[in-house]
Amino acid sequence: xxxxxxxxxxxxxxxxxxxxxxxxxxxxxxxxxxxxxxxxxxxxxxxxxxxxxxxxxxxxxxxxxxxxxxxxxxxxxxxxxxxxxxxxxxxxxxxxxxxxxxxxxxxxxxxxxxxxxxxxxxxxxxxxxxxxxxxxxxxxxxxxxxxxxxxxxxxxxxxxxxxxxxxxxxxxxxxxxxxxxxxxxxxxxxxxxxxxxxxxxxxxxxxxxxxxxxxxxxxxxxxxxxxxxxxxxxxxxxxxxxxxxxxxxxxxxxxxxxxxxxxxxxxxxxxxxxxxxxxxxxxxxxxxxxxxxxxxxxxxxxxxxxxxxxxxxxxxxxxxxxxxxxxxxxxxxxxxxxxxxxxxxxxxxxxxxxxxxxxxxxxxxxxxxxxxxxxxxxxxxxxxxxxxxxxxxxxxxxxxxxxxxxxxxxxxxxxxxxxxxxxxxxxxxxx
Amino acid sequence: xxxxxxxxxxxxxxxxxxxxxxxxxxxxxxxxxxxxxxxxxxxxxxxxxxxxxxxxxxxxxxxxxxxxxxxxxxxxxxxxxxxxxxxxxxxxxxxxxxxxxxxxxxxxxxxxxxxxxxxxxxxxxxxxxxxxxxxxxxxxxxxxxxxxxxxxxxxxxxxxxxxxxxxxxxxxxxxxxxxxxxxxxxxxxxxxxxxxxxxxxxxxxxxxxxxxxxxxxxxxxxxxxxxxxxxxxxxxxxxxxxxxxxxxxxxxxxxxxxxxxxxxxxxxxxxxxxxxxxxxxxxxxxxxxxxxxxxxxxxxxxxxxxxxxxxxxxxxxxxxxxxxxxxxxxxxxxxxxxxxxxxxxxxxxxxxxxxxxxxxxxxxxxxxxxxxxxxxxxxxxxxxxxxxxxxxxxxxxxxxxxxxxxxxxxxxxxxxxxxxxxxxxxxxxxx
Numbered sequence: 053x054x055x056x057x058x059x060x061x062x063x064x065x066x067x068x069x070x071x072x073x074x075x076x077x078x079x080x081x082x083x084x085x086x087x088x089x090x091x092x093x094x095x096x097x098x099x100x101x102x103x104x105x106x107x108x109x110x111x112x113x114x115x116x117x118x119x120x121x122x123x124x125x126x127x128x129x130x131x132x133x134x135x136x137x138x139x140x141x142x143x144x145x146x147x148x149x150x151x152x153x154x155x156x157x158x159x160x161x162x163x164x165x166x167x168x169x170x171x172x173x174x175x176x177x178x179x180x181x182x183x184x185x186x187x188x189x190x191x192x193x194x195x196x197x198x199x200x201x202x203x204x205x206x207x208x209x210x211x212x213x214x215x216x217x218x219x220x221x222x223x224x225x226x227x228x229x230x231x232x233x234x235x236x237x238x239x240x241x242x243x244x245x246x247x248x249x250x251x252x253x254x255x256x257x258x259x260x261x262x263x264x265x266x267x268x269x270x271x272x273x274x275x276x277x278x279x280x281x282x283x284x285x286x287x288x289x290x291x292x293x294x295x296x297x298x299x300x301x302x303x304x305x306x307x308x309x310x311x312x313x314x315x316x317x318x319x320x321x322x323x324x325x326x327x328x329x330x331x332x333x334x335x336x337x338x339x340x341x342x343x344x345x346x347x348x349x350x351x352x353x354x355x356x357x358x359x360x361x362x363x364x365x366x367x368x369x370x371x372x373x374x375x376x377x378x379x380x381x382x383x384x385x386x387x388x389x390x391x392x393x394x395x396x397x398x399x400x401x402x403x404x405x406x407x408x409x410x411x412x413x414x415x416x417x418x419x420x421x422x423x424x425x426x427x428x429x430x431x432x433x434x435x436x437x438x439x440x441x442x443x444x445x446x447x448x449x450x451x452x453x454x455x456x457x458x459x460x461x462x463x464x465x466x467x468x469x470x471x472x473x474x475x476x477x478x479x480x481x482x483x
Numbered sequence: 484x485x486x487x488x489x490x491x492x493x494x495x496x497x498x499x500x501x502x503x504x505x506x507x508x509x510x511x512x513x514x515x516x517x518x519x520x521x522x523x524x525x526x527x528x529x530x531x532x533x534x535x536x537x538x539x540x541x542x543x544x545x546x547x548x549x550x551x552x553x554x555x556x557x558x559x560x561x562x563x564x565x566x567x568x569x570x571x572x573x574x575x576x577x578x579x580x581x582x583x584x585x586x587x588x589x590x591x592x593x594x595x596x597x598x599x600x601x602x603x604x605x606x607x608x609x610x611x612x613x614x615x616x617x618x619x620x621x622x623x624x625x626x627x628x629x630x631x632x633x634x635x636x637x638x639x640x641x642x643x644x645x646x647x648x649x650x651x652x653x654x655x656x657x658x659x660x661x662x663x664x665x666x667x668x669x670x671x672x673x674x675x676x677x678x679x680x681x682x683x684x685x686x687x688x689x690x691x692x693x694x695x696x697x698x699x700x701x702x703x704x705x706x707x708x709x710x711x712x713x714x715x716x717x718x719x720x721x722x723x724x725x726x727x728x729x730x731x732x733x734x735x736x737x738x739x740x741x742x743x744x745x746x747x748x749x750x751x752x753x754x755x756x757x758x759x760x761x762x763x764x765x766x767x768x769x770x771x772x773x774x775x776x777x778x779x780x781x782x783x784x785x786x787x788x789x790x791x792x793x794x795x796x797x798x799x800x801x802x803x804x805x806x807x808x809x810x811x812x813x814x815x816x817x818x819x820x821x822x823x824x825x826x827x828x829x830x831x832x833x834x835x836x837x838x839x840x841x842x843x844x845x846x847x848x849x850x851x852x853x854x855x856x857x858x859x860x861x862x863x864x865x866x867x868x869x870x871x872x873x874x875x876x877x878x879x880x881x882x883x884x885x886x887x888x889x890x891x892x893x894x895x896x897x898x899x900x901x902x903x904x905x906x907x908x909x910x911x912x913x914x
Contacts, residue, residue: 104627108622190546315748315749318746455883
């Protein structure tokens with residue numbers, strides 16, 4: 053059941069429900085060991101189960117603030133804020149947990165500080181003016197913070213922090229109005245929030261951590277594989293009728309694997325966003341070039357978009373005559389094989405974090421294949437190709453098919469350059 | 484500054500920062516009146532300012548629970564939950580506010596109920612077993628709820644509800660352990676949460692409401708316009724060198740307007756998700772076919788993906804000889820004009836919610852244009868087109884360009900069918 057890759061090490065396939073793709077993870081981490089154990093007893097996605105157990109564990113830990121008398125004596129009902137922090141801050145990946153926790157911390161400190169200030173100022177007004185001063189400050193700060201919340205670039209990284217800012221500011225300002233000891237109140241809440249955050253952090257980062265960076269790293273590799281499989285399958289479909297006429301074999305789902313790549317932009321961006329918060333782990337340092345991952349992803353999405361057009365040329369769409377198609381079968385297939393192997397090689401390069409030594413030979417091979425294809429089709433004459441048996445549109449479709457393949461070669465060449473740059477930025481080792 | 488549309492009514496352009504597109508909104512609603520007022524004094528996006536004012540207003544309203552003595556006597560510190568609800572639940576659109584509020588309500592009721600039950604059961608155990616029983620229930624419920632939270636389909640609609648469920652369950656269960664009157668506690672909190680929700684709902688739905696449904700409706704129209712503009716601009720670019728050689732005019736940003744369509748899937752889905760929660764407003768009823776909007780959007784995204792390939796054929800990419808291009812200039816331009824006008828007409832049809840009367844004539848016109856293009860290019864012979872001045876690749880590029888246009892015609896035909904179906908489902912009026 054557990055596949056073994058070409059290097060002989062065990063890999064654990066992890067099903068990513070969001071993108072519908074199947075990605076492979078290398079062995080060494082303790083999480084993968086637990087994962088394979090869970091898989092053996094039939095659990096489909098072990099990482100999720102592990103995450104759930106971790107959340108349950110963190111919740112029990114934080115509940116001890118209520119359940120153990122000495123702790124309750126110290127914190128009292130403020131322990132509530134610790135529970136709240138764990139529930140809200142604990143996310144699937146370590147980066148997301150860190151990002152939310154730090155947002156919560158910053159929002160609380162800023163909101164609490166300004167709330168105290170407002171309350172003290174309002175107190176100095178005194179009388180009925182006090183309530184009015186509080187109301188005005190609540191209105192102005194609430195409005196201003198909400199405006200920031202709507203700015204897209206701020207929203208992406210700090211939305212949660214701003215929500216917590218508004219909340220804390222309001223609570224502290226109005227509690228201050230009530231004459232409670234706001235400094236002590238703010239201090240206690242901050243302390244319990246810190247406890248909650250520490251418990252989340254401890255559980256998320258130290259017990260079988262799931263890194264957003266790892267996730268992005270793997271998903272980039274799986275994008276390469278998905279696009280390559282789609283191209284392979286598309287070529288197979290295109291020339292199928294020639295080889296196995298009327299066998300009517302259903303095309304496998306591989307043909308549509310490019311679709312998961314097509315809509316990966318937003319999930320990539322949020323993963324990169326979280327990955328930036330993550331501390332040094334494995335071979336990912338603090339200044340790891342996650343942005344370059346997004347660039348490479350963009351190229352892969354363009355390739356995936358080309359797949360839509362390549363698919364449009366499939367015989368099932370237009371009944372292009374086989375006799376003509378057979379003339380381009382060999383050079384096209386040779387080209388597709390090169391494209392796919394180049395894609396897979398580039399994906400592996402990134403996944404294994406090794407410098408791509410073969411970039412120049414890849415480019416040279418692709419150039420040669422293109423020339424071969426060029427010379428084959430230079431003998432075509434539109435309108436006469438199929439002895440008048442084919443419509444002009446069928447021929448345009450074929451020309452498009454070839455053109456698209458050539459365009460893909462260009463893109464793969466650019467991709468090879470990008471991957472090389474990534475290797476330099478990220479310090480891939482040369483093997 | 485304020486543009487006037489063909490019907491003579493004032494439209495308020497609203498800049499959608501998220502998608503980088505400019506969309507127009509018809510007049511009648513009070514929001515647009517306020518919007519145009521705000522725009523006159525130089526506010527770029529009036530809706531956002533209105534939203535911020537609404538949030539500030541709601542915060543002041545809910546703060547009255549603290550600020551007014553009689554209200555504080557009744558609710559005490561539980562008023563905190565009302566403030567929390569307003570801060571967290573109040574979102575930009577009415578649908579999002581409703582969805583979050585109902586999620587919060589359901590999560591609280593369910594979590595509170597089960598929390599009470601767990602606390603009571605634990606009490607019946609007594610002794611040291613009590614704490615252990617609470618800890619076990621916290622662990623099990625936290626784990627199970629987190630697992631549900633990770634299921635993609637549940638996550639989309641109910642993630643926030645589940646977070647609130649875990650939170651409330653934990654708080655109630657551990658408070659119950661402390662021997663507090665948990666039934667009263669749960670009741671008070673539910674009451675204050677209801678107050679907070681009511682204030683949010685009142686402010687969000689009754690004061691210049693922003694409907695997610697309206698947003699989706701407008702964004703669909705703007706998608707049609709964006710794709711049409713891109714196609715127009717691409718054709719202009721393609722044949723530009725023929726008309727205005729060496730004038731070197733920079734291409735306008737219109738060429739790239741398709742990009743905002745390309746990545747609109749997730750924002751469309753969340754808008755549709757919120758729109759479903761929204762009550763009857765304007766001409767959008769409860770069972771309005773928002774799903775069909777997503778289908779139409781999918782077609783438009785495919786068209787936008789075709790644009791990537793169409794753009795790849797631009798002369799700036801490959802120096803295809805003008806003398807050949809000029810042979811297809813007229814039929815291609817005629818076809819593009821038809822495609823663009825069809826797209827704009829379909830977009831208007833949806834925007835104005837009127838039945839598309841011209842579907843058949845649109846389809847007939849497109850067919851005719853395609854035949855004309857067919858007959859023009861049937862005289863081509865690859866490899867001989869440009870008296871050997873052009874490489875085979877340039878010719879393939881031209882063939883692809885024509886093929887892509889023809890493919891677009893197919894897609895527009897299907898789109899016309901989809902729009903007709905939408906009109907039937909949504910009860911568009913025939914004019």
